[in-house]
Amino acid sequence: MKKYIALVALLVVSGFFLLSAIEMHSFGSPAEEDMDRYFIENAQEEASTNNVVTSIVFDYRGFDTLGEATVLFTAVVGVSLLFRRLIK
Amino acid sequence: MMSKIVRTITNILYSSIMIFGFYVIMHGHLTPGGGFQGGAVVASGIALVLIAYGYDTVKSWIKKSNLSILESIGGLAFIGVAFLGIGTTFFYNFLANSGTLFGNPTVIGINPGDLNTAGALPLMSWAVGLKVLAGLGSIVLLMAYGIKKGDGK
Secondary structure: OHHHHHHHHHHHHHHHHHHHHHOOOOOOOOOOOHHHHHHHHHHHHHOOOOOHHHHHHHHHOHHHHHHHHHHHHHHHHHHHHHOHHHHO | OOOHHHHHHHHHHHHHHHHHHHHHHHOOOOOOOOHHHHHHHHHHHHHHHHHHHOHHHHHOOOOHHHHHHHHHHHHHHHHHHHHHOOOOOOOOOOOOOOOOOOOOOOOOOOOOOOOOOOOOHHHHHHHHHHHHHHHHHHHHHHHHHHHHHHHHO
Protein backbone atom coordinates (compact mmCIF):
# COMPACT_ATOMS: atom_id res chain seq x y z
CA MET A 1 0.00 0.00 0.00
CA LYS A 2 2.78 2.41 1.00
CA LYS A 3 4.60 1.59 -2.24
CA TYR A 4 1.57 2.57 -4.37
CA ILE A 5 1.15 5.85 -2.51
CA ALA A 6 4.81 6.63 -3.10
CA LEU A 7 4.48 5.71 -6.79
CA VAL A 8 1.40 7.93 -7.25
CA ALA A 9 3.12 10.82 -5.45
CA LEU A 10 6.20 10.39 -7.63
CA LEU A 11 4.08 10.38 -10.80
CA VAL A 12 2.12 13.48 -9.76
CA VAL A 13 5.22 15.45 -8.78
CA SER A 14 7.16 14.47 -11.89
CA GLY A 15 4.10 15.29 -14.00
CA PHE A 16 4.00 18.80 -12.51
CA PHE A 17 7.73 19.25 -13.12
CA LEU A 18 7.45 18.01 -16.71
CA LEU A 19 4.46 20.28 -17.36
CA SER A 20 6.30 23.32 -16.00
CA ALA A 21 9.40 22.38 -18.02
CA ILE A 22 7.33 22.19 -21.22
CA GLU A 23 5.50 25.44 -20.48
CA MET A 24 8.70 27.28 -19.53
CA HIS A 25 9.42 30.61 -21.20
CA SER A 26 12.59 30.82 -23.22
CA PHE A 27 15.44 32.65 -21.54
CA GLY A 28 15.23 36.46 -21.72
CA SER A 29 11.54 36.74 -22.64
CA PRO A 30 9.44 36.91 -19.46
CA ALA A 31 5.64 37.01 -19.60
CA GLU A 32 5.43 40.19 -17.51
CA GLU A 33 8.35 42.60 -17.73
CA ASP A 34 6.95 45.79 -16.18
CA MET A 35 8.55 45.14 -12.78
CA ASP A 36 11.93 44.29 -14.34
CA ARG A 37 11.85 47.51 -16.33
CA TYR A 38 10.99 49.45 -13.16
CA PHE A 39 13.92 47.95 -11.25
CA ILE A 40 16.40 48.51 -14.07
CA GLU A 41 15.34 52.12 -14.63
CA ASN A 42 14.83 53.29 -11.04
CA ALA A 43 17.12 51.17 -8.81
CA GLN A 44 20.17 53.39 -9.34
CA GLU A 45 18.22 56.49 -8.34
CA GLU A 46 16.14 55.10 -5.47
CA ALA A 47 18.60 52.75 -3.76
CA SER A 48 21.65 54.80 -4.83
CA THR A 49 23.41 51.57 -5.90
CA ASN A 50 25.17 50.56 -9.08
CA ASN A 51 24.39 46.88 -8.44
CA VAL A 52 20.71 46.34 -9.16
CA VAL A 53 20.76 42.80 -7.73
CA THR A 54 22.03 44.03 -4.36
CA SER A 55 19.44 46.81 -4.32
CA ILE A 56 16.71 44.20 -4.85
CA VAL A 57 18.13 41.78 -2.27
CA PHE A 58 18.75 44.30 0.52
CA ASP A 59 16.34 47.13 -0.27
CA TYR A 60 13.26 46.18 -2.28
CA ARG A 61 13.15 42.61 -0.95
CA GLY A 62 14.60 43.13 2.51
CA PHE A 63 12.11 40.83 4.20
CA ASP A 64 13.15 38.00 1.91
CA THR A 65 16.78 38.44 3.00
CA LEU A 66 15.66 38.43 6.64
CA GLY A 67 13.94 35.12 5.96
CA GLU A 68 17.05 33.74 4.31
CA ALA A 69 19.13 34.75 7.33
CA THR A 70 16.59 32.97 9.54
CA VAL A 71 16.87 29.85 7.37
CA LEU A 72 20.65 29.90 7.77
CA PHE A 73 20.33 30.36 11.52
CA THR A 74 17.90 27.43 11.67
CA ALA A 75 20.36 25.29 9.68
CA VAL A 76 23.17 26.10 12.13
CA VAL A 77 20.91 25.34 15.11
CA GLY A 78 19.86 22.05 13.48
CA VAL A 79 23.43 20.93 12.82
CA SER A 80 24.52 21.80 16.35
CA LEU A 81 21.52 19.89 17.74
CA LEU A 82 22.39 16.91 15.56
CA PHE A 83 25.99 16.79 16.77
CA ARG A 84 25.39 17.80 20.40
CA ARG A 85 25.88 14.26 21.74
CA LEU A 86 29.27 13.97 20.06
CA ILE A 87 30.51 17.32 21.29
CA LYS A 88 29.79 16.70 24.95
CA MET B 1 46.20 16.27 8.52
CA MET B 2 46.89 15.95 4.80
CA SER B 3 50.24 15.69 2.99
CA LYS B 4 52.85 18.44 2.89
CA ILE B 5 51.91 19.36 -0.70
CA VAL B 6 48.33 20.14 0.27
CA ARG B 7 49.43 22.10 3.33
CA THR B 8 51.89 24.20 1.31
CA ILE B 9 49.29 25.02 -1.34
CA THR B 10 46.84 25.88 1.45
CA ASN B 11 49.35 28.27 2.99
CA ILE B 12 49.68 30.04 -0.36
CA LEU B 13 45.99 30.10 -1.30
CA TYR B 14 44.45 30.76 2.12
CA SER B 15 45.17 34.50 2.30
CA SER B 16 43.99 35.05 -1.28
CA ILE B 17 40.68 33.26 -0.62
CA MET B 18 40.08 35.25 2.57
CA ILE B 19 40.91 38.59 0.89
CA PHE B 20 38.69 37.75 -2.08
CA GLY B 21 35.82 36.82 0.24
CA PHE B 22 36.08 40.05 2.24
CA TYR B 23 36.42 42.00 -1.02
CA VAL B 24 33.16 40.48 -2.30
CA ILE B 25 31.44 41.42 0.99
CA MET B 26 32.86 44.98 1.01
CA HIS B 27 32.00 45.74 -2.63
CA GLY B 28 28.59 44.06 -2.61
CA HIS B 29 26.88 47.28 -3.69
CA LEU B 30 29.17 47.84 -6.69
CA THR B 31 30.26 44.49 -8.14
CA PRO B 32 28.51 41.12 -8.48
CA GLY B 33 28.22 39.36 -5.15
CA GLY B 34 27.29 40.56 -1.69
CA GLY B 35 27.00 39.32 1.85
CA PHE B 36 25.87 35.75 1.16
CA GLN B 37 28.36 35.04 -1.59
CA GLY B 38 31.35 36.61 0.16
CA GLY B 39 30.52 34.84 3.40
CA ALA B 40 30.36 31.53 1.54
CA VAL B 41 33.80 32.21 0.00
CA VAL B 42 35.32 32.92 3.43
CA ALA B 43 33.66 29.79 4.85
CA SER B 44 35.14 27.76 1.98
CA GLY B 45 38.56 29.10 3.02
CA ILE B 46 37.87 27.84 6.55
CA ALA B 47 36.88 24.46 5.08
CA LEU B 48 40.13 24.32 3.08
CA VAL B 49 42.24 24.93 6.18
CA LEU B 50 40.16 22.39 8.09
CA ILE B 51 40.73 19.70 5.47
CA ALA B 52 44.43 20.45 5.06
CA TYR B 53 45.37 20.62 8.76
CA GLY B 54 42.76 18.40 10.40
CA TYR B 55 40.32 19.24 13.16
CA ASP B 56 42.72 18.93 16.09
CA THR B 57 45.05 21.66 14.79
CA VAL B 58 42.31 24.02 13.62
CA LYS B 59 40.39 23.67 16.90
CA SER B 60 42.92 25.88 18.68
CA TRP B 61 42.85 28.54 15.90
CA ILE B 62 39.10 29.00 15.42
CA LYS B 63 36.79 28.74 18.42
CA LYS B 64 33.21 27.62 17.75
CA SER B 65 31.90 29.84 20.56
CA ASN B 66 33.51 32.89 18.92
CA LEU B 67 31.83 31.94 15.63
CA SER B 68 28.42 31.70 17.26
CA ILE B 69 28.95 35.09 18.91
CA LEU B 70 29.91 36.53 15.50
CA GLU B 71 26.79 35.02 13.94
CA SER B 72 24.57 36.54 16.61
CA ILE B 73 26.24 39.94 16.14
CA GLY B 74 25.65 39.72 12.38
CA GLY B 75 21.99 38.83 12.73
CA LEU B 76 21.35 41.52 15.34
CA ALA B 77 23.18 44.14 13.25
CA PHE B 78 21.09 43.22 10.20
CA ILE B 79 17.81 43.62 12.09
CA GLY B 80 19.18 46.73 13.83
CA VAL B 81 19.99 48.47 10.54
CA ALA B 82 16.53 47.48 9.29
CA PHE B 83 14.96 48.97 12.45
CA LEU B 84 16.96 52.24 12.10
CA GLY B 85 14.86 53.12 9.06
CA ILE B 86 11.57 52.48 10.85
CA GLY B 87 10.78 56.23 10.79
CA THR B 88 9.53 55.59 7.25
CA THR B 89 9.22 51.82 6.91
CA PHE B 90 11.02 48.69 8.11
CA PHE B 91 14.08 48.15 5.84
CA TYR B 92 13.97 51.78 4.62
CA ASN B 93 17.29 52.89 3.14
CA PHE B 94 17.65 55.92 5.43
CA LEU B 95 21.31 56.71 4.56
CA ALA B 96 20.94 56.87 0.75
CA ASN B 97 21.75 60.29 -0.76
CA SER B 98 22.01 61.80 2.75
CA GLY B 99 25.57 63.13 2.37
CA THR B 100 26.85 61.29 5.47
CA LEU B 101 28.15 57.72 5.77
CA PHE B 102 27.76 55.97 2.39
CA GLY B 103 25.63 58.95 1.39
CA ASN B 104 27.20 60.19 -1.84
CA PRO B 105 24.63 60.48 -4.63
CA THR B 106 25.09 57.91 -7.37
CA VAL B 107 25.72 59.08 -10.91
CA ILE B 108 22.77 57.89 -13.00
CA GLY B 109 23.85 55.81 -15.97
CA ILE B 110 27.06 53.91 -16.63
CA ASN B 111 29.78 54.89 -14.14
CA PRO B 112 32.83 53.21 -12.59
CA GLY B 113 31.26 53.19 -9.13
CA ASP B 114 31.94 54.97 -5.84
CA LEU B 115 32.45 52.95 -2.62
CA ASN B 116 30.84 55.71 -0.56
CA THR B 117 27.34 55.29 -2.01
CA ALA B 118 24.29 53.08 -1.46
CA GLY B 119 23.30 54.16 2.07
CA ALA B 120 22.39 51.32 4.42
CA LEU B 121 23.02 48.55 1.88
CA PRO B 122 26.77 48.07 2.64
CA LEU B 123 26.01 47.90 6.38
CA MET B 124 23.41 45.19 5.75
CA SER B 125 25.82 43.44 3.39
CA TRP B 126 28.53 43.36 6.07
CA ALA B 127 26.08 42.09 8.67
CA VAL B 128 24.84 39.30 6.41
CA GLY B 129 28.42 38.48 5.38
CA LEU B 130 29.48 38.16 9.03
CA LYS B 131 26.45 36.00 9.72
CA VAL B 132 27.01 33.70 6.74
CA LEU B 133 30.75 33.24 7.29
CA ALA B 134 30.25 32.48 10.99
CA GLY B 135 27.25 30.22 10.34
CA LEU B 136 28.78 28.18 7.53
CA GLY B 137 32.14 28.07 9.31
CA SER B 138 30.58 26.68 12.47
CA ILE B 139 28.57 24.15 10.40
CA VAL B 140 31.81 22.95 8.76
CA LEU B 141 33.62 22.74 12.12
CA LEU B 142 30.74 20.86 13.77
CA MET B 143 30.53 18.36 10.89
CA ALA B 144 34.30 17.80 10.94
CA TYR B 145 34.11 17.06 14.64
CA GLY B 146 31.20 14.67 14.06
CA ILE B 147 33.09 12.79 11.32
CA LYS B 148 36.16 12.50 13.53
CA LYS B 149 34.11 11.12 16.43
CA GLY B 150 32.21 8.78 14.11
CA ASP B 151 35.41 7.25 12.78
CA GLY B 152 36.62 6.44 16.26
CA LYS B 153 33.59 4.30 17.11
